[in-house]
Amino acid sequence: MPTRRVDLLVVGGGPAGLAAAARASELGVRRVVLVDERRWLGGILPQCIHPGFGLHRYGRDMTGCELAEKLIDRVSSLDVDVYTEAHTVRMGYESYLSKTAEVLTPRGAFRFRAKTVVYAAGARERTCFEAGIVGSRPAGVYTAGEVQEMMDVWGILPGREAVVAGSGDVGLIVARRLTLEGVKVKAVVELMPYPGGLLRNVVQCLEDYQIPLLLSHVVLAVEGSKRVESVLVAEVDENLRAREETVKRIPCDLLVIAVGLIPRVELLAGAGAMIDPKTGGPVVNEFLETSLPGVFAAGNALVINDLVEHAMEQGELAAESAYRFIEDGGFRSASWKRVRVGDGLRFVVPQLLAGFRDVKLYLRASSPSENARLLIPELGKSVRLRSVRPAEMITLTLKAEDVLKAERLTVKLV
Amino acid sequence: MRRIEVTCILCPVGCRLTVTEEDGEWKVEGYGCRRGLAYGLEEAQNPSRVLITVIPVDDGELPVVPVKTSKPIPKNLLLKASKALAGLRVKAPVRLGQVIARNLLDLDVNIVATRSIKARRDRVEADGQK
DSSP states (O other), rough: OEEEEEEEEEEOOOOOHHHHHHHHHHHHOOSSEEOSSSSSSTTTGGGOOSSEEHHHHHSOOOEEHHHHHHHHHHHTTTSSESSSSSSSEEEEEEEETTEEEEETTTTEEEEEEEEEEEOOOOOOEEOOOTOOOOEEBBEEEEEEHHHHHHHHHHHOOSEEEEEEOOOHHHHHHHHHHHHHHTTTEEEEEEESSSSOOHHHIIIIIIGGGGGGTTTTEEEEEEEOOOOOOEEEEEEEESSSOGGGGEEEEEEESSSOOOOOEOOOOHHHHHHTTOOTTTSSBBBBTTTTTTTTTTTEOGGGGTTOOHHHHHHHHHHHHHHHHHHHHHHHHHOOOOOEEEEOTTTTEEESSSSSEEESSOOOEEEEESSSSEEEEEEEGTEEOOOOOOOOOOOOOEEEEHHHHHHHHOEEEEEEEE | EEEEEEEESTTTTTEEEEEEEEEEEEEEEEEHHHHHHHHHHHHOOOOOEEEEEEEEEEBBSEEEEEEESSSSSEEGHHHHHHHTTOOOEEEBBBTTTOEEEGGGSSSOOOOOSOBOBBBBBHHHHHHHOO
16 A cells, blocks of 8 residues: 655545645645545535525625535645545554554555644434434435435435424424425424524524424334334423323324434544543544644534534644644643533533643533523633523633643533 | 514524514514614514525536525515425536526525536546546
């Protein structure tokens, strides 16, 4: 297998990977290679034909496709060597300045030896198996992302009468798309007592079209032999267990699974990176560096984001860190402080801080609340939040000098 | 008196607004900030959305092209507009921003492509070079 030496290998050509490759090239990193397994770049953006992208960053509202083309054009104008339809089989950590990736591409099989890696392989959707849905497995059970791609890339209508399991953003957006194409969406079924997606999507995708949202409900089983004929839905009690007396049958020929995303970290974990069970992504420090020196993570492979801007800024930070790593031959050693996740929060990213630079923390609340306070007791910091929702990421920027002087750091939401 | 319930989407708080109209007098209740007040009035008086859909492409590298309305259109016309676009086709290549149809439902809005689609021939040539 031919070996190619590169300074930066970007794994994944979605918004985080594209932003990373562009930023690194603009900073002057030479020999930047980007690999992506699909035929076109952009990750999930090309199947997102709805608006709501880039408003915070570009001051204008674009569709996912429009943003994708903008990002791809930027990378194409720079000295970035792009491989599409390139499947990364394995990644490895050889030494401080050499990480390997074995990649199958239409141009042949290559072993890349990279000084630095930005890992931005995105996420995968949880399946109906992971949602615990039993029953038969006929045609007509798809994840929300599959439905999006079928309809909006390939022009295939996947059914006539649909039930959506889960109320994550992709599920809500798919419910609206199905409705606009004449499909009857009979219900969106959410296990929790609150919706999984952003408020604006609940309003503009469901309320606008009077699609019923069944909170504290669960899809139990699929029925049908060749094609989905119906699903069984029930209310759940406070322990999220189905109440048998509430089971009802909803006839439909399409079940859309929208029960969340999981960071794709198999390659990273295979190379030995430490994974945070809270995020499902790698443990990173304030440079977004994983436990493997010179390997950085960004986008949904790092943490499930709800805004594309967050994925892109992570990609850019990872690229800036890779640039520093290459220029300086690595980072100075430091006593990393692990941020402890206290009450009211599911996770914090980055997990390790030292105070080299100001750092933006990404946090997710455990449950919805009003008039909450985000606390870091060791810094005497208290931020009032009028309203928090698990669906909307909380961000907080800490000053380097504050992090530097703190002995320990704990974040909690009260 | 008309009474319209609106959920404000400008921030995660999600205030429930009640907008009422009586003899041309509009009143908004339940808003938490000035932006919410304006949003409530707009949503009650003139709710509008950008319509998105896909249009079949002839001889394209991909079979459909995503499109949007050039401006938001009245919310109650979304389904009608979506139906009006049935039967519309476009020939590849399609450029991002290309106008596919003009003056949809006499609303003075155009349908524009939101993705570039190459002609199928380009794809074959690209493959041939590999």
